[in-house]
Amino acid sequence: MAERSFAKEVQKLKQGEGETFTGEGILAITKALLENGVGYVGGYQGSPISHLMDVLADAQEILGELGVHFEASASEATATAMLAASVHYPIRGAVTFKSVVGTNVASDALSNLASGGVTGGALIIVGEDYGEGSSIMQERTYAFAMKSQVWMLDPRPNLPSIVKAVGDGFELSELSNTPVMLQVGIRSCHVHGHFEASDNKRPEMTVSEALENPKRKLDRIVLPPATYIHEAEKLTKRKPAAETFIVEKGINERFGNAAGKVGLILQGGTYNTVVRALNRLGLADLYGDTEIDMLVLNCVYPLVDSQILDFCAGKDAVLIIEEGHPNYIEQQVAHMLYQSGKTVKLEGKGKLPMGGEYTGQVMVEGLGAFLSEHAPDLLPVAKVATNEEPVAIPDLSKTLPARPPGFCTGCPERPIFAATKLVEEELGAHHISSDIGCHLFSIMPPFDIGATTMGYGLGPASAAAFHNENKKGRRAISFVGDGGFWHNGLTSSVGNAVFNKSDNVIVIVDNFYSSATGGQDILSSRAVNKTKQTQNSIVDAVKGMGVKWVRQIDRTYDVTKMRDTLKEALTTEEEGPKVIVASSECMLNKQRRVKPELAKAAKEGKRVVRPRFGVDEDVCTGDHACMRLSGCPSLSVKDTGDPLRDDPVAAIDQSCVGCGNCGEVADAAVLCPSFYQAEIVTNPTERETRRAARSRRIISWLQRRRDAKRVVFA
Amino acid sequence: MNMQTKPLIARRSPGPDGEKIITLAALAVGGQGGGVLTNWIVDVAEASGYRAQSTSVAGVAQRTGATIYYVEMCRDTGRMPVFSLSPAIGDVDILMASELMEGGRAILRGFVTPGRTTMIASTHRIPAVSEKIAPGDGRANGREVIEAMGIAADHVVAFDMETVAKQAGSVISSSLLGALAGSGALPFPRESYEEVIRKSGRGVEASLRAFGAAYEIATGVSPAPAPEAEAVAPVPVLHVPEKLRAQWAALEARLATLPAEVREMAALGLKKVVDYQDMAYGADYLGMVEKAVAVDAAPFTMSEAAAKYCARALCYDDILRVADIKTRAARFARVKDEVLVKDDQILMLTEYFHPRFEELATTMPRGLGRWMQSRKGLEAWYGRHFDKGRRVRTDSLSGFVLLWLVSSLRPLRRRLLRHDSEMRHVSAWFDTVLQTAASDRALATELLANYRLIKGYSDTHARGLSKFAKVMGARDLLAGRPDAADWMRRLRTAALDDVEGTKLDGALATVRSFAA
Incomplete structure (x- = not known):
């Protein structure tokens, strides 16, 4: 899905x-x-x-x-x-x-x-x-x-x-x-x-x-x-x-005044940005009507020599607007002009940046520079002279935090990397090869894991050279997603490791979909798909490739198990590649699937349990160790409003999906007892309701009894 | 400073009939529903006789990262304008930011131009990972961004649109749209927006409520919601049972003798301490504050710090404390409130514990605890059989009673090994403070504040202790210098800045270099 x-x-x-x-x-x-x-x-x-x-x-x-x-x-x-x-x-x-x-x-x-x-x-x-x-x-x-x-x-x-x-x-x-x-x-x-x-x-x-x-x-x-x-x-x-x-067929289009002394040759894809820049320079109206002669290449390869030469004929200067590097079009045009002995001045990279995206600002500056040099009369006076005082805007570059993409709330890949961090704390740093996919977000804080990414399904392959002569020495760890695994990883990475008797550790991050690209089904997806054969086992495939040491983890949120398995893989004396298949459903997809189902069940009067996590702010000391092993969007910081405390405490917001990572990490890393899991039961059974009421009565009696004997500030 | 010194004046020119392209960029954090917002805007424009185009760099590779949506629109004169596909520096008429720092990012990127841009920004914060992982308070300075908005934008509509949306049971895209409509930056009437929301089909009522509330705030009809810091949970109250009233009154009397500047903090501290242990503990606490006052003088800054940090030092986090907090009535009420439990629903609560041998031993009476600590074999045995995570259901009788029993060990706390070591640590620290105060009160104040470094449990706690020791150790190097307090504060800030302590080590090396 x-x-x-x-x-x-x-x-x-x-x-x-x-x-x-x-x-x-x-x-x-x-x-x-x-x-x-x-x-x-x-x-x-x-x-x-x-x-x-x-x-x-x-x-x-x-x-x-x-x-x-x-x-x-x-x-x-x-x-x-x-x-x-x-x-x-x-x-x-x-x-x-x-x-x-x-x-x-x-x-x-x-x-x-x-x-x-x-x-x-x-x-x-x-x-x-x-x-x-x-x-x-x-x-x-x-x-x-x-x-x-x-x-x-x-x-x-x-x-x-x-x-x-x-x-x-x-x-x-x-x-x-x-x-x-x-x-x-x-x-x-x-x-x-x-x-x-x-x-x-x-x-x-x-x-x-x-x-x-x-x-x-x-x-x-x-x-x-x-x-x-x-x-x-x-x-x-x-x-x-x-x-x-x-x-x-007139695939390429000509706009503007053909008699113009200067001209632009541009890729079709850049047309709108060019027209906007011309408009901002007072040289085009908002419908693209302009006096500037333009050859818009809707077909960028091949270039037709006669068309280009015809366009350049009689011009003083031509600007090639070509995004990206190298400047293939400019080189070809230069070749054509030279061979045919033309003297028109050719501009391109130089007036425009060598590389990078040709944004609105870049285009304004590039066109401005080209026209100022080759057709200064065209530029309206108002565009080059101003009495306006520039306004000094405060520099926020030191204030603003970077916001790179990261794992979603409840992502099942987060605990895999929390476990990896814990293993590294114990066994020291390792060489880690990453792969393409959501799991690549592990290279960002708070995990900061992974040294290279060489291509889709090539994570383990990119660790291939790391062969340790010392059998008891450190092994490379590599990650590959289920998407990458089926795309290329099975042969290029796993098969290669088996064939070359690699001792390294391969973690296959299996979240049931090709998630980074939007959650498409793949061979090992667990869902039933009308038009595809899904539910093909990664473990079987890996074994079929000849891997002897394979561990399947069915709930990645079990950080302790994840950590211990990884540790075992790094230390076992068994030879050959060690493969861990870490499986849990992509939370984004799971929520999309499960949420409507649960809402429907709750409406129909069925018993529904909704889990989520919370933090006891009085227990939390504000050291944020949990966040250094998580980075979950729903786990954040907040002020307590207590003048006795300096630092913000951890807090979990409404977006929590109750995946359990917080509690498991706190447990595995022995962080603190602030986390609790709250499970909200809609339509509880009668027996359950009775039992809860009874417990509540006794609990509140115990609480009253204790409070009667002491001072409580709450 | 970003001076706008571009030699070219690049301004869009209008069409023959005076029609103008309006450009609108929306900066959001991935997952905030920026797509819904831009669709609404396009629909409003098209329904109002405008041509419109929206583009985005889709959220697929942008989970939780910063994202930009872009819309251009122009009054329909029968021809298709050439719309641009991305915002350009100095060329944005309306900038919407669904989070404060994203608003700042828009300014940094040049999308907010003086004399041109209407800035519509929600002032709430979604801290980035880098802000959350600092051991201290790593959050960025929001005030700077708000000030920059005032300078960079032509017109600013900024308030907490997240809270407005939440209060209406909706999401921020609705309140952002309301703020946009209310800002008057687009030539469309309120009804045209509401019509589009109505047609969108899902959560219409809540969306309209959020839209309306934001519209009214933007037009100045109603006030913006209070900033988050003011809207915290209810202020705690003190419950003193009948039997203890007299003792409490005595403590209050002592409190009243403290200088006015110290009283407020000391009152909070005292309440925390008696709540933590008992009346006698409160008396001990006041004794410490009084000692500080004795060597202090107006404006009693040091004593205030003493009132704050002594309370924290005395209320260390042990198993008894955790069990106590987890079994309180007020805590149950707060959790219910936080996770939104309705009356006909049942709440199940699971606590995550991981008691190590160390916690067990230090929760024993002094002698027994020490003996246990000396038995490595015992520790290993415990490690093999018991060192694992425990899940305790505090909504069930058995789980609750277990914790309740642990918490009722409170009267015995003074005899436990942990208390012994904590008190040694506290008195060593406090003695140093008092000694220092004789010659340098500013430095003594900083030494008090160093207690901020001690926090967390297990490894984190140990790391905090070692940083504390390192920072305190610099006292002898600094004593006597006129800038001693300043350096002490810098050392503490360095210690709070990173986990590994590299910054602290660097700062310490500097201190050593000039002390040598």
């Missing part, structure tokens, strides 16, 4: 000609796929296209009605390999994943797919996670397009343009027998907007029909000598075909 349900929104996918579609970018892309007669869709979740996968999953019924096959792929490589269905058959296929990490995983399949080429349109929708809020390394997907010779679209970030790009992409792919990447930025994926819908189309050939009529063409298979022919074909046939299409 995914984090967000699109069950309601996907009904919009049924809209037809004449209707206005309203919604988020990802939903619009899905609708565009259906309007363009897609035959099959696959992908792997990850921001920003997680929700696209969720939309598709929720839309399975609608897809099925149209004869469209959908798969949640095991990895980005699987997804890309799936496009093989378009190699011999005239079926349009689309896959989606996060870039650049997903494209890395997919690159083997991508190379093969690109080499043989396609018959049916093959679209790879890459969600670009670049700039602020990105959780990955900052690299460009562009390099993949160049090296594999696949085409890359980067449409203007509004719904009509994105929707149009989907159709253009399929057509471009078919005409040039080349897979096409459609790049959408994180904000475009979540932008709310409108576009005019068209009717959905059934695929011209379904995958079932293809299966019934198998086809193969030797020259599409990547094997010598065809591979050499492919290379030549890419250069002599496919690329020229693509260039012709780009020009004839």
Whole structure:
């Protein structure tokens, strides 16, 4: 079950000609796929296209009605390999994943797919996670397009343009027998907007029909000598075909006054920011009408030499607006200009920053610098001279606490890392390899655990070199999530450790979902999923791989057991990798599942127990040791209002879900007896009520008796 | 200081019909419902004849971290404006922050511009992890942010919107929307917002209540809720049984002889101490305060510190104390209140204990306790068989009675090993204080305040004790210096700042270097 349900929104996918579609970018892309007669869709979740996968999953019924096959792929490589269905058959296929990490995983399949080429349109929708809020390394997907010779679209970030790009992409792919990447930025994926819908189309050939009529063409298979022919074909046939299409279809757009002496060449994705910057400089109105000549590249690869040279003709200076590093577009344009002996001044990086996100401010400054130098007359006087006194705003940089993402309230991964800290307190610091997933938040305070993260499912693999000659010496600890485990970890990490007789410790953090990407089901999910086979055991898989020492922990909140198991793994004399599968359900998903059930049961008069934790503030001494082993959002500090006390005490707020971590940590680390668990019983049984009333009577008698003999200040 | 010295004046220009783009950024902590808020705003705008666009960097990779939502809107003139997808420095008309420090972050990031930005911020705090894990009080200074808002923003609407929402049984997105509507920063009438809330379908009544309350505070019709510090739990009251009234009166009489500056703190301390043990213990406490007063002079700052820290020193945390607190009637009432138990519901209460051999031995009479401590074999045996967590159900008779029995050992406390060691420790400390007071009262005051370092249980307590010893040890190095008190305070602050004590060791090294 995914984090967000699109069950309601996907009904919009049924809209037809004449209707206005309203919604988020990802939903619009899905609708565009259906309007363009897609035959099959696959992908792997990850921001920003997680929700696209969720939309598709929720839309399975609608897809099925149209004869469209959908798969949640095991990895980005699987997804890309799936496009093989378009190699011999005239079926349009689309896959989606996060870039650049997903494209890395997919690159083997991508190379093969690109080499043989396609018959049916093959679209790879890459969600670009670049700039602020990105959780990955900052690299460009562009390099993949160049090296594999696949085409890359980067449409203007509004719904009509994105929707149009989907159709253009399929057509471009078919005409040039080349897979096409459609790049959408994180904000475009979540932008709310409108576009005019068209009717959905059934695929011209379904995958079932293809299966019934198998086809193969030797020259599409990547094997010598065809591979050499492919290379030549890419250069002599496919690329020229693509260039012709780009020009004839007007994929790239021209705005402004073509006679302008200066011009801008920009990626489609940056258009809105550029227009806003021009508007703020007094050079464009709010609808984008401007005198500044602009060539908007909705297709960023390949570039069409004639189009670029034509744009540059007669200009004094041209600015390339290209986000990210290296400046591939600028280099290509420079090459074109040089080769054709042009003298137009080329600007790009330099006027704009070498790297980093091109935010509004960056764009204003970059355009301002370019125009001040090459077209100073264009800039209105009011923009360069001011009498306004700048206001001095206090510097808050020392005051504000950083707020990095962390584990959610009640997260079952928190106790795993609390236990790891406790083990380290006892056995000393260890080398710890981390992995991608929510569990990576362990590198943040209060845990500060983990030294590297090398890729999804590669946590244990990245500890592979750490082989201790001393059998009794320290072992490396590595973490991998259940998502990473099934994505790549089973073979690359666990299999590798077994084969190479590693002695290290591997902790598989199993929370029943691919949680970091929004709670999608995976092979070992415990839930029953209508369209997927779930409930496959991680322990069995690991044993099947040849691991001898495996421990399953079914309740990660048992910090004592978690700690002892980890300690045993680090000290046992048994050889080979030590694998601990630490399982408890992702609390975010659990709450979403359980809360409505409990509310319903309570309404129906059934007995329902709601647990939560509390702190006795008189017992708490305000040392915050508990928080140094937790970081739970619901466990915080508050003032007591008691003038005798200086420091704030621990307090647990209403958001507590009663996971038990506080109490277990206090117990395992022998912290303090301030924590209590309160269980609130709704609709208690009669016997229970009677018994509670009786206990209460006796207890309050005892309390009164004691209070009668002493002073009480409360 | 962030001087705005950009050479270019970058201001949005309006459309041909005078229509303007309004930009609105909302900074939130992941999980606060910023998505709901932005959807509402877009709906209000679109229902009022505006075109609108919202974007976000979704919360998927942002759990509990800082998040930004962004909305642009413009009066519909038939053409689609080119809306931007993210807020830009100096280009935000309305900045909403659903937590005080996030408001500060907006200012730091340049999203709040003088003469332009209406700032709508909730002043409540959600402490970040770094603020919570300091052994002392690591919380950031909220006042600085509130002051900065006044300077940076054109118009400020700031109050505790979390409390307003809670009081209405709703969540902060509703009260934020109310504050936005009430601020008048958007050209839409109150009814259009309420209509959108009504259409949203879930928790409508509560949302409308929170919206209305916040709207009225923002428009100045009703006052903002009191800051959290003033709205703490009810003030404790003293119950003195008939038989003890006379003794209590005697103590009160002694209290009255103390200088006025000290009396308030000493009264609190006295109540705490007699509540902790008995009347005689209260007399001991007053004796300590009187000693401090004797070597002090107006304004009796040192004596006030003595009144505070002696009470804390005497009321050390032992098993008896914990059992006492956990079995009190007032505590049961407070828990019920805190976890929201209705009358037809039952509350089950489980306490988490982990008594180690050490606690057992120190809760024994002096002689027996010492003997136990000397028997390593006994400790190991206990460790093997009994050293584990215990869960005690205090709502059940058996669990309650167990703790009640432990708490009734109170009259015997003075004979226990723990009391013996605590009192030695206290008197050594207090003697040092009195000695120091003869020559340097400011330093003596700081020495008193050093008791703040002793807290926690088991390992944490041991760590506190060792920091205390280290800091107190610097007294001899500092005595006689004119800035001795200042240095002593700095050492204590360093000790409270980090767990490992590296900052303290660094500060101590400095002290040693100039003492040498």
